[in-house]
Amino acid sequence: MAHEVFEATPMVRSTDERPSVLIGTHRARRGLDLVAALALVVVALAVAVRVAFLHNQSYWSDETFSVSQASETLGHVFDVGRTEIHTPLNAFLLWCWERLGGSTTLWTHSLSALFGLGAVVASYTGLRAAGLSDRARWLAVALTAGSGFGIVYAQESRPYSLVLLGATGLTAATVRQLATLAGVVDAPAHRWRRPAGWTAWALLTSAAHLLGAVLVGVMALALAVAAWRRRGTRESLLALGLGALALAPQLAWVAAGTGRSGFAAGTTWIPAPGGGDVWVLLTTVFSAGGLQPRADGFAWTSAAGVAVVVVLLLVAGALRLRGRGRAGEADQSSFAATHARADGPGGLGAEAVVRDLRLGLTLLAVAAATLVGVFLLSQVVHIWTLRNMIVTVPALTWGLAWVVTALPAREGQRRALAVVVLVATLVSLGAVANDLRHPYKTDWRGLLRYLAQERAAEPAATFSFFGGSALGQVAAADQGPVPDAALKRIERRMERYPRTAAAISRLRRTGGPHVVVYYPGVGHPQSDDIADAIRRRLADPSCRRVPIYGLVVFSCP
Numbered sequence: 001m002a003h004e005v006f007e008a009t010p011m012v013r014s015t016d017e018r019p020s021v022l023i024g025t026h027r028a029r030r031g032l033d034l035v036a037a038l039a040l041v042v043v044a045l046a047v048a049v050r051v052a053f054l055h056n057q058s059y060w061s062d063e064t065f066s067v068s069q070a071s072e073t074l075g076h077v078f079d080v081g082r083t084e085i086h087t088p089l090n091a092f093l094l095w096c097w098e099r100l101g102g103s104t105t106l107w108t109h110s111l112s113a114l115f116g117l118g119a120v121v122a123s124y125t126g127l128r129a130a131g132l133s134d135r136a137r138w139l140a141v142a143l144t145a146g147s148g149f150g151i152v153y154a155q156e157s158r159p160y161s162l163v164l165l166g167a168t169g170l171t172a173a174t175v176r177q178l179a180t181l182a183g184v185v186d187a188p189a190h191r192w193r194r195p196a197g198w199t200a201w202a203l204l205t206s207a208a209h210l211l212g213a214v215l216v217g218v219m220a221l222a223l224a225v226a227a228w229r230r231r232g233t234r235e236s237l238l239a240l241g242l243g244a245l246a247l248a249p250q251l252a253w254v255a256a257g258t259g260r261s262g263f264a265a266g267t268t269w270i271p272a273p274g275g276g277d278v279w280v281l282l283t284t285v286f287s288a289g290g291l292q293p294r295a296d297g298f299a300w301t302s303a304a305g306v307a308v309v310v311v312l313l314l315v316a317g318a319l320r321l322r323g324r325g326r327a328g329e330a331d332q333s334s335f336a337a338t339h340a341r342a343d344g345p346g347g348l349g350a351e352a353v354v355r356d357l358r359l360g361l362t363l364l365a366v367a368a369a370t371l372v373g374v375f376l377l378s379q380v381v382h383i384w385t386l387r388n389m390i391v392t393v394p395a396l397t398w399g400l401a402w403v404v405t406a407l408p409a410r411e412g413q414r415r416a417l418a419v420v421v422l423v424a425t426l427v428s429l430g431a432v433a434n435d436l437r438h439p440y441k442t443d444w445r446g447l448l449r450y451l452a453q454e455r456a457a458e459p460a461a462t463f464s465f466f467g468g469s470a471l472g473q474v475a476a477a478d479q480g481p482v483p484d485a486a487l488k489r490i491e492r493r494m495e496r497y498p499r500t501a502a503a504i505s506r507l508r509r510t511g512g513p514h515v516v517v518y519y520p521g522v523g524h525p526q527s528d529d530i531a532d533a534i535r536r537r538l539a540d541p542s543c544r545r546v547p548i549y550g551l552v553v554f555s556c557p
Contacts, residue, residue: 034419035134035139035415035418035419036134036138038142038419038423038426039138039139039141039142039422041422042142042146042422042425042426042429043120043141043142043145043146045146045426045429046120046145046146046151047117047145049151049429049432049436050151050154050155051113052436053433053436053437054105054106054109054110054155055104055106055109056155056436056439057105057155057156057436057439057440058105058439058441058442058445058446059105059156059157059441059444060156060441060444060522061521062158063108063157063158065080065266066090066094066157066158067098067103067108067157069081069091069094069095070091070094070095070097070108071098074092077092077095082257082260082262082263083262083263083264083265084264084266084267085210085257085263085264085267085383086159086207086208086209086210086250086253087207087208087249087250087253089159089162089208090208091159093162094108094157097111105157108157109154109155109156109157111157112153112154112155112157112158112161112162113155113161115154115161115162115165116150116151116153116154116161116164116165118165119144119150119161119164119165119168119169120141120144120145122165122168122169122172123140123141123144123168123172123394124137125172126168126169126171126173126175126176127140127141127172127176129176130172130175130176130179131179131184131355132175132356132359133352133353133355133356135356135405135414136352136356136359136360136398136401136402136406139398139401139405139418139421139422140172140394140397140398140401140402142425143398144168144397146425146426146428146429147285147287147397148284148287148291148300148428148429148432149164149285149390149393150390150393151432151436152291152298152436153387153390155436156441158387159208159209160209160388160390162204162208162209163205163208163209163211163212163391164390164391164393164394165208166201166202166204166205166206166212167205167212167391167392167393167394167395168394169201169204170198170201170202170204170205170215170216170219171219171363171366171394171398172201172394173197173198173201173202174198174219174222174223174366175359175363176194176197177198177223177226177239178222178223178359178362179355180194181227181231182226195238195242198223199246202220202242202243202246202247203245203246203249205391206246206247206249206250207249207250209388209391210250210383210388211374211383211388211389211391212250212391213247213250213251214370214373214374214377214391215370215391215392216246217243217247218366218369218370218373219243219366220239220240220242220246221243222366223239223243224236224239224240224243226239227239267382267383269295270384271382272378272379272382272384273375273378273379273384277384277386280294280299280386281386281389282306283299283300283301283302283303283305283306284297284298284299284300285305285392285393285396285397286300286305286306286308286309286428287300287305287428288300288302288304288305288308288427288431289301289302289305289431290302290435291432291435291436291440292440293441293522294386294523295522296384296385296387296523297385297386297387298386298387298441305428308424309400312417312420313400313403313404316404316405316407316408317407319407319408319409319410320407320408320409323408323409323410353414354406356402356405356406357406357407359399359402360398360399360400360401360402360403360406361399361403362399363394363396363398363399363402364396364399364400364403366399367395367396367399370391370392370395371389371392374388374389401418401421404417404421405417405418405421438549439549439550440549441522441550442519442522442549442550442551443549443550443551446548446549447517447548447551447553448490450548450553451463451490451515451517452487452490454513455489455490455492456489458512458513460512460513461493461512461513461514461515462493462494462495462510462514462515463490463494463495463514463515463516463517464494464495464497464507464514464515464516465494465495465496465497465517465519466497466498466500466503466504466516466517466518466519467497467498467499467518467519467520499519499520501530504518504530504534504537505537507534507537508537509537509539509540509543509556510556513555513557514538514555514556515553515554515556516534516538516543516552516553516554516556517551517552517553518534518551518552518553519550519551520550520552522550527552530552531545531552534554535554538554538556540556542556542557543556544556
């Protein structure tokens with residue numbers, strides 16, 4: 001499909017350089033102004049949401065792993081990094097970041113927030129000279145900024161915000177490369193600059209995460225096919241060679257670790273994905289409803305967002321068919337002629353719309369190929385998790401938005417659908433902000449605060465903890481309002497048990513004040529069955545459950 005993206009369109013330097021006084025474009029200009037204004041509102045609110053809640057959530061266990069890894073020596077960073085299948089690029093950057101400001105949640109989360117904001121900037125600058133309409137570019141910027149998926153992972157100290165930055169820049173660079181190969185935009189004066197930019201983004205994406213490397217492979221293959229059809233074998237081999245170069249660091253890391261004890265041990269828990277995992281990926285990308293923790297990521301499971309996308313596609317398709325039917329009464333020549341008739345003589349705006357549509361379809365094909373490829377590979381090598389699939393977000397969201405807003409025949413219809421997309425993004429952003437206000441990760445801060453209060457009130461109280469040490473789940477500097485001395489007192493008279501149902505059978509009610517804490521894992525915040533088992537073992541009606549999110553806590557006087 002990539003080689004057909006610009007088949008019927010003549011050379012233009014970029015959408016930014018089009019004359020602003022073309023006949024028949026005044027309505028389009030007003031529409032683009034409205035779309036741009038709404039997109040800027042989305043971006044402004046999204047930036048506020050990303051920054052406002054950086055300190056709201058405690059670290060969860062994977063973040064504790066990363067922050068603790070980066071809190072030691074540089075050699076420790078790489079030694080511990082061998083337990084993960086992706087390179088320790090993010091851990092190294094976090095190590096540098098901690099040297100500047102420590103390991104509090106506010107500081108370490110701010111690094112991920114910067115990566116997330118960088119993705120927004122990359123979408124704006126990267127698509128500026130890509131032969132797209134202004135509307136398509138603004139939609140991409142707004143969807144990047146307002147993505148619930150992206151915002152959540154900009155609130156934690158793991159590599160997913162970094163790989164999203166890479167995937168965003170890579171997707172924009174691939175669109176530019178396709179435009180250059182098709183002759184829609186001129187190559188830069190120094191012909192090496194654009195391939196070099198694509199390679200830089202590909203290197204970042206590949207080194208940030210293994211699934212980023214998968215995305216790089218798919219993008220490189222798409223460019224190779226387009227180059228072969230348009231420019232010949234030499235250009236195609238160049239695209240494949242640049243892709244291989246970008247994959248080299250990740251492949252070298254895997255090759256060096258293969259056969260070593262403990263390599264990629266942190267991924268052994270991952271199961272093979274099923275159809276339900278694909279569905280949860282889609283509902284999370286188009287986030288609506290309440291945020292829910294799962295073992296493989298933080299998910300939105302409401303079908304509302306997907307339903308909005310399906311309705312928009314159906315409406316856009318119906319408008320296209322209706323427009324083609326009317327145009328066919330007078331002229332059956334092409335879809336481009338339909339758009340030219342709607343936009344006025346000259347038709348240059350129509351050419352941009354056709355490019356938007358075809359590029360949108362191309363990105364959807366890239367997202368689908370990445371998803372299917374990872375899904376099939378994960379039946380053998382279990383690498384699919386919800387959070388890992390963040391690499392598909394730019395291609396999937398941009399592609400759908402461009403298709404929806406390019407299908408209708410009339411400019412007013414395209415403008416109206418673009419406004420609906422942006423309004424839906426604003427609604428989704430409001431739901432995301434509401435979810436970030438409350439704990440959705442394990443509330444270790446709340447637990448430590450409660451245990452410190454209990455210890456101060458009852459110095460002889462016994463604390464029974466299932467799942468390791470309460471302090472071991474929180475990086476040393478992320479103590480919130482609990483001072484060091486109080487933290488040390490918490491560990492006095494603490495019984496530790498493994499996190500298993502069998503261990504609950506060893507629990508005994510002590511004679512004095514007693515607090516029982518069970519950490520069921522980030523994916524099981526309710527765990528009523530565990531609570532029932534603990535209640536039966538305590539066999540004391542005076543014991544009450546304490547509401548602390550993500551933990552089962554009982555207090556007995």
